[in-house]
Amino acid sequence: MDDASRRSVTLAGGQGMYGDDVPSVSRLLDERIDYLCLEALAELTVSILAKDRGRDESLGYTKDLGQYLSLALPAVADRGLRVITNAGGVNPVAAGRLAVEVARTQGLSGLKIATVVGDDLTAQIDSLDRELGLINVDDGRRWRDHVDDLVFANAYLGARPIVDALEQGADVVITGRVADPCLFLAPLVHEFGWAWDDYDRLACGIAVGHLSECGGQSTGGNFSGDWWTIEQPWNWAYPIVECDADGSAVLRKAAGVGGRVDFDTVRHQLLYEVHDPAAYLTPDVVADFTSIRLEEVDQDRVRISGATGRTATPTYKALAATALGWAAESRVAVSWPDAHAKAQAIAQVFRKRVAIAGLTVDAWHEEYWGVNALHGSTVPLKDDDDAPEVMLRVAWRCRDRRTAERIGRQMPPIGLSGPAWGVNGTGKGMIGSASQHLELWPILIDKGHVDAGVRVQVETV
Amino acid sequence: MPAIQLRELCGTRAGDKGDISNIALFAYSAEGYEAIREEVTAERVKAHYGDLVQGEVIRYEAPNLLALNFVMYGALGGGGPRSLRSDNLGKSMGGALLRMEIDVDDAVHRSAPRRRPHVTFVVPPPLAE
Numbered sequence: 001m002d003d004a005s006r007r008s009v010t011l012a013g014g015q016g017m018y019g020d021d022v023p024s025v026s027r028l029l030d031e032r033i034d035y036l037c038l039e040a041l042a043e044l045t046v047s048i049l050a051k052d053r054g055r056d057e058s059l060g061y062t063k064d065l066g067q068y069l070s071l072a073l074p075a076v077a078d079r080g081l082r083v084i085t086n087a088g089g090v091n092p093v094a095a096g097r098l099a100v101e102v103a104r105t106q107g108l109s110g111l112k113i114a115t116v117v118g119d120d121l122t123a124q125i126d127s128l129d130r131e132l133g134l135i136n137v138d139d140g141r142r143w144r145d146h147v148d149d150l151v152f153a154n155a156y157l158g159a160r161p162i163v164d165a166l167e168q169g170a171d172v173v174i175t176g177r178v179a180d181p182c183l184f185l186a187p188l189v190h191e192f193g194w195a196w197d198d199y200d201r202l203a204c205g206i207a208v209g210h211l212s213e214c215g216g217q218s219t220g221g222n223f224s225g226d227w228w229t230i231e232q233p234w235n236w237a238y239p240i241v242e243c244d245a246d247g248s249a250v251l252r253k254a255a256g257v258g259g260r261v262d263f264d265t266v267r268h269q270l271l272y273e274v275h276d277p278a279a280y281l282t283p284d285v286v287a288d289f290t291s292i293r294l295e296e297v298d299q300d301r302v303r304i305s306g307a308t309g310r311t312a313t314p315t316y317k318a319l320a321a322t323a324l325g326w327a328a329e330s331r332v333a334v335s336w337p338d339a340h341a342k343a344q345a346i347a348q349v350f351r352k353r354v355a356i357a358g359l360t361v362d363a364w365h366e367e368y369w370g371v372n373a374l375h376g377s378t379v380p381l382k383d384d385d386d387a388p389e390v391m392l393r394v395a396w397r398c399r400d401r402r403t404a405e406r407i408g409r410q411m412p413p414i415g416l417s418g419p420a421w422g423v424n425g426t427g428k429g430m431i432g433s434a435s436q437h438l439e440l441w442p443i444l445i446d447k448g449h450v451d452a453g454v455r456v457q458v459e460t461v
Numbered sequence: 462m463p464a465i466q467l468r469e470l471c472g473t474r475a476g477d478k479g480d481i482s483n484i485a486l487f488a489y490s491a492e493g494y495e496a497i498r499e500e501v502t503a504e505r506v507k508a509h510y511g512d513l514v515q516g517e518v519i520r521y522e523a524p525n526l527l528a529l530n531f532v533m534y535g536a537l538g539g540g541g542p543r544s545l546r547s548d549n550l551g552k553s554m555g556g557a558l559l560r561m562e563i564d565v566d567d568a569v570h571r572s573a574p575r576r577r578p579h580v581t582f583v584v585p586p587p588l589a590e
Contacts, residue, residue: 043477043478043479043542044542044549138479138480222552223472224474224555224556225489225576226576227578228580228581233582234582264472264487267526268472268474268485269474270523271476271485271526273476273478274476274485274530275483275532276521277521277523277528278521289525291525292525292526293525294525327545365538365545367547373547374547374548374556374557375513375553375560376510377511377513378509378511378557378558379557379560393547395545397545437542437543438542439539440480440540440542440543
C-alpha cells in the first residue's frame with residue numbers, strides 16, 4: 001500500500017438544495033474537511049434558474065453562491081480546502097465570474113477557479129434530435145412531435161470534468177448540471193486515483209455522494225422514525241464523510257450540532273429518489289446499493305461499505321423543459337357546520353363563474369385542507385362534514401399569464417353572494433399571482449455527442 | 462391474523478423524478494420486513510393510491526436496509542414544475558402509504574413499536590447581545 005492509498009479524505013455536504021441554510025457551513029469549516037461539496041440543483045431548481053436567465057442573461061446560477069463562497073474561500077486560501085459545486089446552474093460561466101469577484105473582494109490571490117461547461121444542450125437539442133431521434137423516456141413521446149417553446153435542456157454530466165479540473169489544480173470547481181453524487185465521487189477519484197473501470201470503488205463513491213448530496217436528510221432531517229427524539233433539531237446537522245481508498249467510509253456530523261447519524265437516519269437517505277436500488281444509474285457507474293452494509297460504529301458514526309458497481313450506460317440522461325402555461329390558485333376557509341360541503345359548493349360556483357366570464361382554463365385542481373388535500377382517495381371519509389374547518393384550495397393552469405391572474409378575481413364576491421356562509425380569506429391567498437409551468441422531458445443522449453462539447457476552464461485569481 | 466397499520470411497522474421517505482414518485486418503506490425489525498415483503502405488493506400499493514397514481518407501480522427490495530421501494534409512474538400530477546397539487550414533489554406521499562393495513566402474525570403485532578410523538582424540545586432563550 002502506498003501513501004496515497006493509506007490517506008483518508010474527508011468530504012462534507014454543506015448544501016442540499018437552493019435555499020438551504022448558508023451559515024451552517026461555518027460548522028463544517030471548523031472541522032478538518034478536505035472538500036466542501038455544495039449541491040444546489042434539483043429538477044425544479046433548474047426550472048427556476050432557467051426563468052432567471054430568461055429575464056437576465058447574466059443570471060441562471062443559484063443566487064446564494066456568493067454567500068457560500070464568502071464563508072468558504074478564506075479556508076480555501078488558508079489551508080487548502082477545496083470547494084466543488086453545481087451551483088452554476090444554467091450559467092456556470094457567470095457563476096465563475098462571481099467566484100473570482102468574491103475572491104478579489106476578500107483580497108485573496110493565487111486561487112484557481114474552474115468552471116465546467118458543456119451540459120447545456122439548449123442550442124443544439126433540435127440538431128441532436130434530427131440526428132438521434134430523441135424520445136421522452138418516461139412516456140415514449142417523440143421530441144419533434146411535441147416540442148416548441150424550449151426553456152432549457154441540460155445533460156447530467158458525471159465526475160470526469162471535475163476530476164480534470166482538480167488535476168489542473170483547481171481550488172474551486174463550479175459546474176452546471178452534474179449528477180448530484182458525482183460532485184462527491186470526483187474528489188475521491190482524484191485523491192485515490194481510482195480507475196474509471198474500478199466499478200466497485202466508483203459505486204462506493206456514488207453511495208457516499210448520494211448520502212451527502214441532500215444535506216441534513218442523512219443526519220436526522222426529514223426523518224420519519226422517532227423524529228421527536230432527535231436532539232437540537234434547530235441546530236442543523238450536515239453530513240461529513242471520512243473516506244478511505246478501499247471505498248469504505250464513515251458518515252458523521254460536526255461537533256456541537258443537532259441531528260443524529262444512525263442506521264435508521266442513513267438508510268432513509270440511501271433510497272431517496274432511487275428507483276431500482278440494485279441499479280442506481282449515474283453517468284460514471286451503475287451502482288448496486290443492495291450490497292451496502294451500514295454499521296453503527298460509534299455514537300453518530302455509521303460505516304458505509306460494500307457497494308458494488310458495473311459499467312455505466314452509454315448514454316447521459318438529459319432533462320429538457322418546455323413552456324406549458326401559467327398557473328395560479330385561490331384559497332378560502334370555511335367553518336363548521338358542513339364545512340366540507342360548503343367548500344365543495346364554493347368550488348363549483350367559482351368554476352361556473354369563471355366559465356361565464358369566458359376565461360379558458362386548461363386544467364383544474366381542487367384540494368380540501370382538513371379533509372384529504374394531500375392524501376386524496378387514500379383517506380377514508382368518515383364524518384368529513386364534522387370537520388371543524390376546511391380550507392378550499394383551487395388551482396388552475398391557463399395558456400397565458402393574464403388569464404391565469406384574472407381568474408382569482410372571481411373568488412371574493414362569493415363571500416357575499418355565494419351559497420355558503422362563513423367564508424374567510426386566508427391572508428393573501430384569495431387572489432394569487434401566476435407562475436409559469438413547465439413540462440419536463442427526460443431524454444437519453446449518447447455520451448459522445450455531449451462529451452464533445454464539455455470544457456473545463458481554469459482561471460487564476 | 463390481526464391487522465395492523467403500516468405506520469406501526471415502518472418509516473418512509475418519498476422522492477421525485479419528473480412525474481415519478483418513489484416511496485421507500487423501512488421496517489423497524491427483521492420480522493416487520495418479512496411481513497411487509499409478504500403483504501405490501503405492488504398491486505396493493507397501486508390500488509391503495511387510487512387516482513393519485515395514474516401509472517404502474519413497480520416494487521424493489523433492499524433486504525440490507527430492511528426496505529421496500531415502490532416506484533410509481535404518473536404519480537405527481539404531471540411532475541414538479543407542472544403539477545397543480547400543493548404537494549407537487551410528493552413529499553407527503555409516503556405518509557399516505559402508512560395508512561395501509563396488513564395482516565400480520567400475533568408476534569409481529571405484539572412487538573410492533575407503536576411509536577407516537579412526544580415533543581419535549583426545549584428551545585433555548587435568545588442569546589444576549
